[in-house]
Amino acid sequence: MLPLLPAYLENGSLDDRVLGLVRFGRSTSLSEGVLTVALPSLGAAKTEVWRSPVPVMRGERSGIAFAHNGQVLIGAVISNDSDIEAAARKTYEAIVRVARGEGYPFLLRVWNHVRDINSGAGDAERYKHFCAGRHESLTAAKLQNHEFPSASAVGMVDGELAVYFVASRSAGRQVENPRQVSAYNYPREFGLRSPSFARATVARFGGDEIAFISGTASVVGHETRHLGDTTAQLEETIRNLERIVTESGATTDAVRALKVYVRRDAKAEAMTSPLQSVFPAASLLVVESDTCRRDLLLEIEAIAIR
Numbered sequence: 242m243l244p245l246l247p248a249y250l251e252n253g254s255l256d257d258r259v260l261g262l263v264r265f266g267r268s269t270s271l272s273e274g275v276l277t278v279a280l281p282s283l284g285a286a287k288t289e290v291w292r293s294p295v296p297v298m299r300g301e302r303s304g305i306a307f308a309h310n311g312q313v314l315i316g317a318v319i320s321n322d323s324d325i326e327a328a329a330r331k332t333y334e335a336i337v338r339v340a341r342g343e344g345y346p347f348l349l350r351v352w353n354h355v356r357d358i359n360s361g362a363g364d365a366e367r368y369k370h371f372c373a374g375r376h377e378s379l380t381a382a383k384l385q386n387h388e389f390p391s392a393s394a395v396g397m398v399d400g401e402l403a404v405y406f407v408a409s410r411s412a413g414r415q416v417e418n419p420r421q422v423s424a425y426n427y428p429r430e431f432g433l434r435s436p437s438f439a440r441a442t443v444a445r446f447g448g449d450e451i452a453f454i455s456g457t458a459s460v461v462g463h464e465t466r467h468l469g470d471t472t473a474q475l476e477e478t479i480r481n482l483e484r485i486v487t488e489s490g491a492t493t494d495a496v497r498a499l500k501v502y503v504r505r506d507a508k509a510e511a512m513t514s515p516l517q518s519v520f521p522a523a524s525l526l527v528v529e530s531d532t533c534r535r536d537l538l539l540e541i542e543a544i545a546i547r
Contacts, residue, residue: 387439
């Protein structure tokens with residue numbers, strides 16, 4: 242039996258079988274184990290709830306609120322440090338320390354929310370500084386490229402940095418997309434340190450598997466495709482999602498959750514039908530957010546089971 246699965250709901254609250262609860266709104270906070278991220282929801286769903294089939298244990302350490310159920314741990318942390326590189330470095334140091342200390346040393350999936358993610362030109366862009374801090378911490382923790390977790394990094398409108406993550410007692414299997422250059426091998430133009438994440442991580446629990454598909458966009462090779470065209474970017478993103486789902490050993494019918502990040506000038510309502518056509522079993526959450534590249538109008542992540 243899978244130890245966790247997310248649901249996108251209008252409302253949600255903690256109980257003894259909730260591993261993690263994330264709300265999407267106008268401000269960023271972490272209170273009593275509930276993370277609120279400053280990403281306005283563009284649909285009915287406003288809460289991401291990670292349920293466990295068995296009761297969970299809760300704790301807090303090094304500023305990280307977490308819960309675990311014997312197989313996985315979900316934690317959340319915020320940083321108010323305006324130096325985003327230092328914030329990322331210290332946050333990831335704490336994540337690794339707490340996850341290992343609690344007996345869940347393998348990071349499977351990380352969600353990163355960075356205020357004004359595209360602010361700054363060239364190497365001064367906040368996203369590139371975030372990538373540098375993250376890379377420094379992960380490599381200091383002795384992680385190799387093929388051990389980086391799946392991840393997403395998007396903007397938010399309040400706070401500095403908010404992160405939540407899934408960690409496990411056993412290692413996942415990292416998966417890459419043949420249509421795309423691995424993010425950790427991006428060329429120098431993408432910063433002093435390439436983004437440190439896998440396109441997907443597949444975790445096995447008994448006879449079941451769950452595939453965490455990273456934030457995926459209209460990128461082929463390492464280049465953005467279809468500049469300024471939301472419809473074409475959505476179609477390219479879906480092609481990338483189909484491929485990475487297949488590489489992960491799942492099918493499009495096995496995708497259970499899709500989260501869509503769209504910029505303010507993108508048409509969120511035009512995305513629902515195409516996505517539901519390709520991924521009919523998936524619940525959907527759409528939020529308004531800047532993406533890691535100024536020219537990407539949308540980004541989509543997924544969770545599949547098999």
